[in-house]
Amino acid sequence: MFNYVTIPKREMxxxxxxxxxxxxxxxxxxxxxxxxxxxAYLGDSRGLLKHIPDKSINLILTSPPFALTRKKEYGNKxxxxxxxxxxxxxxxxxxxxxxxxxxxxxxGGAYLPGYPxxxxxxxxxxxxxxxxxxxxxxxEFYHYNPSRxxxxxxxxxxxxxxxxxxxxxxxxxxxxxYPKANNRxxxxxxxxxxxxxxxxxxxxxxxxxxxxxxTKFQRNNNGAIPPxxxxxxxxxxxxxxxxxxKEANIRPHPARYPLDFPRFFIDFLTDEGDIVLDxxxxxxxxxxxAEMAKRRWLAFEVDEVYLQGSVxxxxxxxxxxxxxxxxxxx
Numbered sequence: 226m227f228n229y230v231t232i233p234k235r236e237m238x239x240x241x242x243x244x245x246x247x248x249x250x251x252x253x254x255x256x257x258x259x260x261x262x263x264x265a266y267l268g269d270s271r272g273l274l275k276h277i278p279d280k281s282i283n284l285i286l287t288s289p290p291f292a293l294t295r296k297k298e299y300g301n302k303x304x305x306x307x308x309x310x311x312x313x314x315x316x317x318x319x320x321x322x323x324x325x326x327x328x329x330x331x332x333g334g335a336y337l338p339g340y341p342x343x344x345x346x347x348x349x350x351x352x353x354x355x356x357x358x359x360x361x362x363x364x365e366f367y368h369y370n371p372s373r374x375x376x377x378x379x380x381x382x383x384x385x386x387x388x389x390x391x392x393x394x395x396x397x398x399x400x401x402x403y404p405k406a407n408n409r410x411x412x413x414x415x416x417x418x419x420x421x422x423x424x425x426x427x428x429x430x431x432x433x434x435x436x437x438x439x440t441k442f443q444r445n446n447n448g449a450i451p452p453x454x455x456x457x458x459x460x461x462x463x464x465x466x467x468x469x470x471k472e473a474n475i476r477p478h479p480a481r482y483p484l485d486f487p488r489f490f491i492d493f494l495t496d497e498g499d500i501v502l503d504x505x506x507x508x509x510x511x512x513x514x515a516e517m518a519k520r521r522w523l524a525f526e527v528d529e530v531y532l533q534g535s536v537x538x539x540x541x542x543x544x545x546x547x548x549x550x551x552x553x554x555x
Contacts (some may be wrong), residue, residue, distance in 0.1 A: 257532050260539055263501075263512055263522030265485055265534055269417055270504035270525045274317040277523075282321045283405070283499035283507040286490050286511050288302025288331040289314075290484050308350045315358050320445065321502070327494045328360065328398040331368055331482060334390055341380040341387055342416040347394050354398060366395035368486060372458040395455070397490075410492045451489075457482045466508060476533045480506035487514035495520055511537035 247331035254276060256264040264274055285480065289311065318328050335344040354360045355506045375381045375389035470477040487510055491501060495517045503511035508531055515522035516539060 242546065244300065254381070257529075258536055260512075261517055262516050262519060263524065264534065265481055265509060265512060265524040265526065265532055266527060267529055269527050271317070271481055273501075274314070274321065274504065275526045277321045277502075278295050279320055280323050280326075281500065282502045282523075283323055283326050283495050284491065284501045285318050285328045285504065286328070286487055286501055287329070287503045287505045288480070288507070289505040294449055307346050308353060312353060312358065315354055315360075319358060319360065319400055322400055324401055325403065326400065327363065327404045327406075327490075329395065329397070329490050331393050331395050331486070333393045337382070351396055354396070356502055358398060360398040361402055363397045363399045363406070366397060366453045366455060368393040368395050368482070369454055369456045370459050371456060397494075403434060404494065405496075406448050406494050408416065408493065410491055411451055412446070413451045418475075455489060456485065457483045457485050461504075466537050467541055469540070470534045473534075475534045476530050481508050481510055484510055487511040490520065491515055491518050491520055504536065507531055509538055513538040541553075 235276045236284070239471055254273075255267060257264050259363045315328075322328065332347045332350070334347065337344055351362065355362055369392050371391065373389065375390045377390075379389075380387040381389050388541060430442065467477055487503075491511075493516075501511065501515040501519050501520050503509070503521045503522070503527075504525045506512065506526040509524045509526070524535075526535070531535045
């Protein structure tokens with residue numbers, strides 16, 4: 226039975242060489258907690274990254290604190306300083322990624338203070354990552370959350386001069402032109418009309434543009450190739466994570482992406498046994514998705530409260546923890 230109350234310092238386990246990470250020789254640092262496939266560490270990523278060997282990580286997948294015009298409790302930077310702040314991490318990201326590895330970053334937008342016009346920090350960051358740090362843009366994605374509330378209120382609800390902001394940009398970056406990827410792992414179910422085409426056949430013809438589609442519907446590929454628009458509602462109002470955080474009086478992370486977001490990129494860009502790193506783990510949704518996909522993972526988070534709450538995510542995978550209170554007689 227999972228029984229989490231608190232994580233006393235002396236109860237934290239030490240991750241010894243090769244115990245979890247296999248071919249990744251991670252130094253014997255103290256893990257905040259560990260699972261069958263991964264480990265979470267409390268601390269600043271700028272320091273923890275230095276302990277990871279060169280070319281050892283298959284995928285870095287994260288949603289860093291966004292550059293917003295007003296401070297949030299999870300430590301966001303101002304838009305005008307965000308790019309320089311992130312580039313300090315990016316150099317370490319490039320060092321630890323394998324040659325065919327990927328960096329996926331989910332970034333929200335921001336309005337300029339007092340004006341209904343947008344900051345362009347996400348695009349400035351992309352250009353500098355590619356032009357100065359040597360990353361390639363493998364593909365851009367858009368994370369659409371149809372359940373997002375209509376904000377910012379001043380421009381959307383009050384003055385009615387903008388529509389609600391429901392899309393984050395997602396940059397899929399790599400250090401070579403051919404990162405590991407396989408879209409067969411993320412196929413979507415066929416639509417009913419496509420199923421009918423496969424069942425009844427398709428009469429070959431030439432489109433007005435001259436494009437020949439005569440062979441497109443001759444074979445069942447077990448699913449449709451997904452688009453680069455990921456429509457994923459974030460409606461985690463009654464998850465086990467939130468319920469258990471509430472029961473333990475632990476403050477949950479206020480900005481969580483849905484589990485299907487990291488799971489998509491983990492399935493798409495890694496193989497079973499690969500290593501996934503989230504350097505801004507928050508509530509560690511990435512670690513949960515990696516655990517479910519049987520990928521090894523590392524999670525770094527600077528806020529201890531968020532890591533305490535993130536333990537509850539792994540109850541949904543299976544009972545991997547038995548962290549006891551100081552007063553527990555057993």
